[in-house]
Amino acid sequence: MSILANKDTRVVIQGGQAGVNAARRMAEFCYLIKRPLSVEAFVYPPDAGKTNEIPYGSGLIAVPIYKTIAEATKNHPAINTSLVYIGADRAMKGGMEALDDSHIKVVSMITEGVPEKDAKILGAHARKLGKVFNGPSSIGIISAGACRLGVIGGAFDNLVLSKLYREGSFGVITKSGGLSNEIIWICSQFADGITTAIGIGGDAYPGTDYVSYLEMFENDPQTKAVVIVGEMGGDLEERAAEWYGAKKRRVKLIGVVSGFCQESLPKGMKFGHAGAKEGMKGEGSARSKSDALKKAGAIVPPTFGALGPAIKETYQEMLKSGQVKEIVEPTSLPKLPKTVEEAMKADEVIVAPLIRTTISDDRGDEPCYDGYPASELINKGYEIPHVIGLLWDKRLISKQEAEIIKRIVMLSADHGPCVSGAYATILAACAGIGLSQAVAAGLIMIGPRFGGAVTDAGRWFKYAVDNKMTVEDFLAYMKKNVGPVPGIGHRVKSLRNPDKRVKELVGYVKSLHIKTPCLDFALQVEQVTAAKKDNLILNVDGTMAAVLVDLGFPVDSLNGFFILSRTIGLIGHWVDQKRQDSRLIRLFDYLVNYAAPKRREVPPLK
């Protein structure tokens, strides 16, 4: 047996994330004692109509979310308990809503910082209706082997260690949430564990006090003794003492009270829970409470440390008198399934990875590129081209190579607003499209006709060089198998009107006196093609491609150099339009050749 929460308890949780976290803990307990999930519904208007997924064992249970308590209990008539996880300013309304629902008999409020008056109103309303209002600021209620309300009991391992999977003989009532677990633990170590433990909250006027719960424990034959953990302030402990001393009680009462340190502290200095305030005339001090409990016949250990032995002694007496029997623990208990991460850490599973990477890793305190920490690269003078080298070709390139890449990027960063990429970005920017989409619109233009010839040019120049082809053989091969040579030809530039970017790049690379077989071959191809037609010159794509192949970059990465460089320009165009607050662009009719059929009559639909 137990009090307040048992196997028949069915729960609705009022509130958002904190409530979901509690439900997860409650599901762990349900799994441990092999009962179905006790949480049947949530009430949280912002998410009404959705579900919260609560892990139970290795599965997930979808628990519906409702707008009101009435909806929840209508759909789940077995609900008899509500846990309130609503903010302090709305907690009273939520608590009242739950108390006023005929299905609900117990309301436990977890919310902290609830105005005293609200707590009193809720408490009085519950008493009037013959219901229980527990809290505010309650950590929860747990009945061993039966039901857990809230996060009380802590992590799964602690539930097992504290033997909460089966009932013992001790009831527990605490104000402090942290100490509830400690007492449950002590009861399981020094005695046979608990029946029910209740956190009543540390406020000055908890909705239900020790006395009401003591009365319930007194009527629960399984509970043989009750441990109460008190604090200075208020008169709840004195009332408990009064109750205990009023007549012969079946249950033994063991109590400790904190706050003796106040006696040796400077006057006026107080701390602890909200309710831990001594009265104006010294009533409610730890000493007066402790004395009252002693006088009423309760067992009052002198310190918290002496509580364990006192519980042990009580238990031994109960064993001796035959009031309780030693409990044989079950040989096996359900183990909480591990998450994949936990199981891997424990070397229990092998997981086939979904993706494989060979270039970067940011699991540490900073990203590493091909193994080199980014900050170290910076501090040792490396620059952006080196990062490109590491991420695109997995090697630390030389200073000279870096300089070439830097120049390529600088030369290709932009080519004015009229080219396809920039124009597309500008068009998008003027339509109010955001940066990443507008730049993507420009990047989409990069293809066989605009900027996308670098990879192909590199591929065929490399093919020719690798196969030691002559220019003539190469041109013949291309004509037969491929078509126009990628990297050769320009719409406006020609031999007489050379592309300055090409001249610049070729000049620089040549000045370095490095081996450039591809570039040399490309320039020889230009000699032949430009002689046939003036504009069949080596264009900037072809030059970049030849140089980059010579530097050893993989052919498939070559378009990347153009995409990377031109992104700089595209971002610039977007920002430029934004800065000017440009208007939407619409094509003028006179820029369109309307070659569609003239207006005509639509024939009847057949």
Next chain:
Amino acid sequence: MAKVLEGPGMGLMKKWGIHVPNYVVVTSADELAKLGQANEWMKTSKLVAKAHEALGSRFKLGLVKVGLDLNGAVAATKEMIGRQVGSITVSQVIVSEMIAHKEEYYCAVKSTREGAEILVANCGGIEVESNWDRVKRLCLEVGQAPSPESLEQLAKDAGFTGPLTKKMADFAGKMFTCFDSEDAQYLEVNPVVTRESDGAFVALDAVTLLDGDAKFRHPDWNFAFAAEFGRAYSKEELEVMAVDSKIKGSVKFIEIPGGDTAMLPAGGGASVYYSDAVVARGGKLANYAEYSGDPPDWAVEVLTEKVCSLPGIKNIIVGGAIANFTDVKKTFGGIINGFRKAKADGKMKDVKIWVRRGGPREKEGLDAMRALKDEGFDINVFDRYTPLTDIVDKALQK
């Protein structure tokens, strides 16, 4: 509980129809002189000047001056502003009119578990304190308002007769309305006096304690709550409070000068048991501290730095019960960072650290603490199998 100084306290009473003397709260003598030109009562009435701070025994300290004219009040204000009393500097002075009166009474409303009780006595001032049995009470359930009859009966029980009965009943009724409407926890007027000029009951001095948790529904509470602590908060305490107000969960820190046992325990309940254990062992607390509700690690780190900076400490008690949901590894991570910083600043010499804790990820957290030994910390780490406050016994063993 949040204490409110006289000025705003009287403001709330006035709001609910309770007669209070005319008053102003000023921060300088010049301001008072200027107000004196604008307000007729300041020129015609005798005045009282009081330091407007959360200080006890102001009379003895010379921080209450009575029977003044305006010039006298200006001079008194000049003298009081800036005076240092312990850790509190007087920054405000309340100047109010003196009410000529003969009789003094007492009235208070107090929060009780059931609701509230109204206290009335037909004596006031220091007389009521030595004649507490003359105070009569009317107990009310929460949500219940006192009837005019019950208030008159209360006044009669307290010994009021004739027309005074109704006046006291009315006054007590207004006090209750103020108490109930303003989410007060304690309202006391001592003395209530009969104004000679018109016979009205006037509240001469007010003690007002409000429920700070109800602030969200009182937009007109535009005053700061007074330190209810017997002294002003220190810079370090205020810094921890600032962190506390920003985070989920809480961190608390109060210095106790002269102690040598520093406290860094978890939980509002366990922290007091740890303090008790230190005192029971004959130790001297250097502070009170507490973190709870799974606070972020950086907040615990700030708290740790403050604790490690306490002068003359020999032991630090990093105690805690078995947490429900506070992540032990994470919060200990904050403490460890704080320890390392303190050590780097040369603060941890000859300081012994004592740890006991349980809860989510307790093994990882305790292991991380144990590893501090290798960094040269004098640290002793215990798990859930060592009873809660045993580390205090071990630390303070002679």
